[in-house]
Amino acid sequence: MSNIEKLLSQKAFDNEYTKGMIGLVFVGNWIVSRNQQFFKKFDITMQQFNILRILRGQHPKAANINMLKERMLDRMSDVSRLVERLRKADLLERKSCESDRRAVDVKITSKGLQLLKTIEEEVAQLDDVLKKALDPLEIAQLNSLVDKVLAQY
Structure with missing residues (x-):
């Protein structure tokens, strides 16, 4: 069994x-x-962490809501709501896009960058499940198999 x-x-x-x-x-x-x-x-959700990481990758350039939606791990997330909660926590800032008034530019703040730094000091714990169960060859095989399944996406 x-x-x-x-x-x-x-x-x-x-x-x-x-x-x-x-x-x-x-x-x-x-x-x-x-x-x-x-x-x-850390008083954030996985989806909020994902947004902060995307914004850090864009930093110092701004991102827009559509770009965030496209790059999110959880594509069902309400990105506008998540961005607003992060803005209220001073982890990001949002303002109207100068070239398109209908769009919104979003940038991570220094407080958001510091939170990511703090989280990433401990985030390796999340990998422990796989590290304890799989050796390097097995994790490479798992990644290859996941990639093969994702080719259907």
């Missing part, structure tokens, strides 16, 4: 593809839950 079958008290799956899909969903949810707990102590 596999670990996923034990964890779900499942006798057997119809086939290996179903087992693989359920295993990926289970592991994905477990990892998201761990990440949510990690970011709570």
Whole structure:
């Protein structure tokens, strides 16, 4: 009996593809839950962290809401709402775009950069799940397999 079958008290799956899909969903949810707990102590969400990292990559240039949406890990996020919450926390600033008044320019603040620096001193903990379970060859194989599945996206 596999670990996923034990964890779900499942006798057997119809086939290996179903087992693989359920295993990926289970592991994905477990990892998201761990990440949510990690970011709570910094008073931000995973999605807000993602936005701050994107903005740091753009720094000192501004980004716009559409670019943030395209680059988010969670494409279902309400980016405008997330940006507003980060603005209220002084982690980013937003202003009307000079070349297109309908668009909004978004930039990370020095406070946002400092928060990222603080978080990244501890963020390696999030990799521990994979580091404990997989050796370097296995993680490379996992990344290759994930890449192969993402080719269907």
